Amino acid sequence: MGVRLSKDKLTSYFFTIISCFFFALAINLFIKPNHIVGGGVTGVALVINRYIPWGIGLIAYLLNIPIMIMSFRIKGVSYTIKCLIVTTLLNFLIDALAFLPAMTNNPLIGAGYGGVFFGISIGLNYRYNVSSGGTELLGQLIITKFKHITIGKILIIIDGCIVLIGSLILNNPENVLLALMMIFVGGKVSDLVVNGFDYVRMCYIITAHEDEVASELMRQSNRGITKLNGVGMYSKKDYGVLMTAVSKQQFTRVKESVLRVDRNAFVIIVNTSEVIGKGFK
Known part of the structure; x- marks a missing residue:
C-alpha cells in the first residue's frame, strides 16, 4: 500500500x-x-x-x-x-x-x-x-x-x-x-x-412491460439493469422504472430495443461524466 x-x-x-x-x-x-x-x-x-x-x-x-x-x-x-x-x-x-x-x-x-x-x-x-x-x-x-x-x-x-x-x-x-x-x-x-472522451449515458426507462424490456436490453447491451418501483401520480398506476448505464456506442441500440418492446415507454437520457463499477472503471 x-x-x-x-x-x-x-x-x-x-x-x-x-x-x-x-x-x-x-x-x-x-x-x-x-x-x-x-x-x-x-x-x-x-x-x-x-x-x-x-x-x-x-x-x-x-x-x-x-x-x-x-x-x-x-x-x-x-x-x-x-x-x-x-x-x-x-x-x-x-x-x-x-x-x-x-x-x-x-x-x-x-x-x-x-x-x-x-x-x-x-x-x-x-x-x-x-x-x-x-x-x-x-x-x-x-x-x-x-x-x-x-x-x-x-x-x-x-x-x-x-x-x-x-x-x-x-x-x-x-x-x-x-x-x-x-x-x-x-x-x-x-x-x-x-x-475523457468516453462519456456514459444513464438511461431511465418507465414502462408497464419492465420484464420484457429488461430481458431485451440485457440481451442487446450486456449491461446490468436495476428495477425501481414507481407510481404515476396522475394515473395512480404502478410502473417499473429501469435504470442502466451504457456507453455512447451502445446507446442507439438500447433505444431501439426499448421501443421495439414498448412503443409507449418513457425514456430519460442523462449524460454522465463517470461511472465506476463492473464493466466501466
Whole structure:
C-alpha cells in the first residue's frame, strides 16, 4: 500500500509540473503577445505589466501573497504550503519561458489556442487535486464565509470584473469577447482532460412491460439493469422504472430495443461524466 501511495504522489507531482508548463506556454505564446486579458490573477498581472516592466510571473506571485495569507488563516498550514509550492513553480515558469516567440499575432487564434492550453492546465489541476492559487483559491476562501453562494458564481463575478476592468484600462472592448471565447474553450478542454472522451449515458426507462424490456436490453447491451418501483401520480398506476448505464456506442441500440418492446415507454437520457463499477472503471 505504501508503494502504491508513493507512486500516486509521483504521478501527481509529474502532472502538476506539466500543468504549470502548459499554463506558462498559454501566457507566453498566445495571451501576452495578443494583449488578451482573461480572468484570474494572471489577468491582473498582464494589465500591470503594460505599465510596470516586471515579469508577469513575478507580479502574479506578489498578488498571490495576500491570498496565501488568507489561506493560511482559513485553510491551515499544509494546504497553504502545497498551494504555495505550485504557485511558485507556475510563476517561475511564466517568467522563465518569456523568451519564447509568439505563435500567432491573430487575437482570435490566440484566444482559441490559449483556451486549449489553459484547459489542459486547469483539467490536470482538477484531476490531481492541486491548486495554483489565484482567483480559484480566493473563491474557495470566500465560500467559507458566504456559504449561500456557489464557487462558480464567485469565480464568474471575480473573473468577470477583471475582464471588464482590464478591457477598459487597455481601451480594448474586443477583449471581452476574446476572453469569453478563451474561457469557453478552456472549460470544454478541461472537461475532456478530467472526464475523457468516453462519456456514459444513464438511461431511465418507465414502462408497464419492465420484464420484457429488461430481458431485451440485457440481451442487446450486456449491461446490468436495476428495477425501481414507481407510481404515476396522475394515473395512480404502478410502473417499473429501469435504470442502466451504457456507453455512447451502445446507446442507439438500447433505444431501439426499448421501443421495439414498448412503443409507449418513457425514456430519460442523462449524460454522465463517470461511472465506476463492473464493466466501466
